[in-house]
Amino acid sequence: MTAGAPLIVLIGIASEPPVRLAAQAAQRAGLDALVVHQRRAADCDLRWEVSDPRAGMLVVDGREVPLGAIAGVYCRATDPTGLPEQRRGAPAERADRSAAFHAMLLEWVEQAPCRVANRAAAMASNSSKPYQGQLLAACGFELPPTLVTDDPEAVAAFAREHGRLVYKSTSSVRSIVREFDAAARGRLDRLPGLPTQFQRLEEGDDVRVHVIGGTVLAARARTTAVDYRYAGRDGVDLDLQPCEVPPEVADRCRLAARRLGLPFCGIDLRQRPDGSWVCFEANPSPGYSWYEEAAGLPISDALVRWLAHG
Amino acid sequence: VLLILAEPDDAVAAAVGGRLRATGRPARWWTPLDLATARWTHRPGGSTVVTAAAGRIDLATASGVLNRLRWLPPVGFRAQADREYAAMERQALLFSVLAGFRVPVVNPVQPPALAAPVLPVAGWLALAARCGLPVQQLVAATDGRRWPAPAPGRSAAGWRGVFEPVLEGVGAAAEPDWPATLPVGRRPVVWAEPVAPAPGAVVVGRQVFGAAGPLAEGMLALSAAARAPVLQVQLGLAADGRRVVIGAEPRPARLPDEAVAALIGLVQP
Numbered sequence: 161m162t163a164g165a166p167l168i169v170l171i172g173i174a175s176e177p178p179v180r181l182a183a184q185a186a187q188r189a190g191l192d193a194l195v196v197h198q199r200r201a202a203d204c205d206l207r208w209e210v211s212d213p214r215a216g217m218l219v220v221d222g223r224e225v226p227l228g229a230i231a232g233v234y235c236r237a238t239d240p241t242g243l244p245e246q247r248r249g250a251p252a253e254r255a256d257r258s259a260a261f262h263a264m265l266l267e268w269v270e271q272a273p274c275r276v277a278n279r280a281a282a283m284a285s286n287s288s289k290p291y292q293g294q295l296l297a298a299c300g301f302e303l304p305p306t307l308v309t310d311d312p313e314a315v316a317a318f319a320r321e322h323g324r325l326v327y328k329s330t331s332s333v334r335s336i337v338r339e340f341d342a343a344a345r346g347r348l349d350r351l352p353g354l355p356t357q358f359q360r361l362e363e364g365d366d367v368r369v370h371v372i373g374g375t376v377l378a379a380r381a382r383t384t385a386v387d388y389r390y391a392g393r394d395g396v397d398l399d400l401q402p403c404e405v406p407p408e409v410a411d412r413c414r415l416a417a418r419r420l421g422l423p424f425c426g427i428d429l430r431q432r433p434d435g436s437w438v439c440f441e442a443n444p445s446p447g448y449s450w451y452e453e454a455a456g457l458p459i460s461d462a463l464v465r466w467l468a469h470g
Numbered sequence: 471v472l473l474i475l476a477e478p479d480d481a482v483a484a485a486v487g488g489r490l491r492a493t494g495r496p497a498r499w500w501t502p503l504d505l506a507t508a509r510w511t512h513r514p515g516g517s518t519v520v521t522a523a524a525g526r527i528d529l530a531t532a533s534g535v536l537n538r539l540r541w542l543p544p545v546g547f548r549a550q551a552d553r554e555y556a557a558m559e560r561q562a563l564l565f566s567v568l569a570g571f572r573v574p575v576v577n578p579v580q581p582p583a584l585a586a587p588v589l590p591v592a593g594w595l596a597l598a599a600r601c602g603l604p605v606q607q608l609v610a611a612t613d614g615r616r617w618p619a620p621a622p623g624r625s626a627a628g629w630r631g632v633f634e635p636v637l638e639g640v641g642a643a644a645e646p647d648w649p650a651t652l653p654v655g656r657r658p659v660v661w662a663e664p665v666a667p668a669p670g671a672v673v674v675g676r677q678v679f680g681a682a683g684p685l686a687e688g689m690l691a692l693s694a695a696a697r698a699p700v701l702q703v704q705l706g707l708a709a710d711g712r713r714v715v716i717g718a719e720p721r722p723a724r725l726p727d728e729a730v731a732a733l734i735g736l737v738q739p
Contacts, residue, residue, distance in 0.1 A: 207617045210592050210595045210607075211595060257658060264658070267596075267633055287565070288563070297515060331559055331562035355510050
């Protein structure tokens with residue numbers, strides 16, 4: 161660590177690849193990085209004045225850090241209610257300390273005057289794909305024709321209009337893209353009561369664009385899988401390579417990140433065979449480690465640089 | 471037609487609907503249960519058709535939406551996990567539907583809430599302070615022994631009431647029974663400035679009912695920052711006589727008559 165280096169805070173499970181890579185990148189960059197390991201939340205301490213989020217103290221592993229000295233926060237927090245320390249049967253006092261520390265810290269993150277990647281309030285746009293899609297369309301992105309419905313007849317009409325379709329969850333839960341094939345057609349009777357998102361299947365290469373502050377880092381996935389993230393599971397080959405995107409596409413990604421309030425996000429695009437671009441969604445908490453390790457994108461370096469210096 | 475989205479016993483929605491009926495203007499009331507059991511065909515950025523027990527409606531015919539929704543009840547499906555998943559999908563659909571209106575929606579959708587933000591007290595107070603409003607002084611500490619009361623007279627409040635969003639019908643989880651001999655000790659605490667009850671105020675659009683001057687200006691700023699055109703601001707009286715913000719509620723249970731009139735002007739300009 162370089163003397164006087166900016167202090168950044170990384171919140172999450174310390175061994176989880178995105179957090180681990182960020183910590184390693186901070187070390188390479190000579191930054192002062194404090195890792196708040198959620199599994200040890202009951203042993204951490206925090207004090208803050210609600211009317212002034214600069215006034216207070218964070219204590220991790222015995223080290224006391226004034227809140228006003230923090231330059232940036234990478235929040236990759238997992239839902240604390242799922243942690244073993246807070247599950248039923250855990251010692252009540254430690255469970256309460258863990259829950260209180262998380263609640264106070266995560267609310268402080270929402271209010272902190274420093275750089276934050278990302279605040280929960282902004283990440284919530286991803287809890288509805290069609291909602292976020294409207295925001296992305298307003299940034300100039302073309303989205304595939306989309307229908308959200310629980311009416312089997314509406315799906316059939318949409319398929320007649322657009323040909324091959326894919327479907328996925330409307331929220332961010334159970335979100336795997338599947339082709340609307342004969343088997344799926346056979347299950348349409350289960351659709352009433354479960355609004356599902358259907359989209360025209362777009363041919364082309366998947367391009368994941370990571371926006372980190374003003375930096376844009378992209379990777380191109382070549383595969384025949386409908387959802388390239390699950391190509392391995394489906395037994396399909398995948399080739400992931402770093403790539404450049406045209407300046408106007410990069411600018412549109414930066415604009416979307418800014419408008420969505422997500423200084424760090426992963427935007428899923430597809431480039432059609434005719435060269436045009438279509439956008440699917442913006443991931444507000446990208447599990448970027450795969451792209452960094454498989455495509456060699458220096459995402460963690462860019463992330464900690466932005467947290468420390470903007 | 472004004473679309474009213476509210477629980478069946480919602481007094482503010484009833485006041486708005488009643489006034490509209492009295493002047494011969496149509497309103498259609500859909501409850502969360504109506505919405506949860508409806509059939510939906512929604513094209514984001516395009517049309518939305520809803521078929522429910524209450525009838526069929528093309529939402530393009532709506533001239534405004536009074537949105538008082540908190541959540542949609544989980545319905546259908548035998549397994550609880552499936553029922554909850556379906557409720558989440560419906561809620562995600564509704565986020566998009568509400569965002570797609572080209573007519574006023576008050577309060578507007580703001581995921582993860584259906585209408586205006588759902589914030590804990592700490593979130594409202596931090597936002598109010600940033601808007602220049604005087605707020606009740608709260609100091610949150612995970613360890614009351616390491617950080618004792620910052621000033622005389624501060625009382626120790628439970629942290630859940632300050633840091634967990636207030637949700638209708640959902641009680642905060644109980645805090646454990648700490649040994650009585652350790653009233654604060656190494657346990658989480660919120661040191662709270664004592665305040666006496668004081669009448670609150672309500673923002674509706676650019677009007678403030680119940681406050682004036684810089685306080686009203688601050689409330690307008692808070693309403694804008696929260697993107698909640700309708701916002702009840704709860705106040706307390708500090709020991710030095712200042713009126714300070716102690717919380718806020720974008721779905722006030724009741725509104726004064728003049729605020730109801732202002733609300734109608736907002737959703738049916």
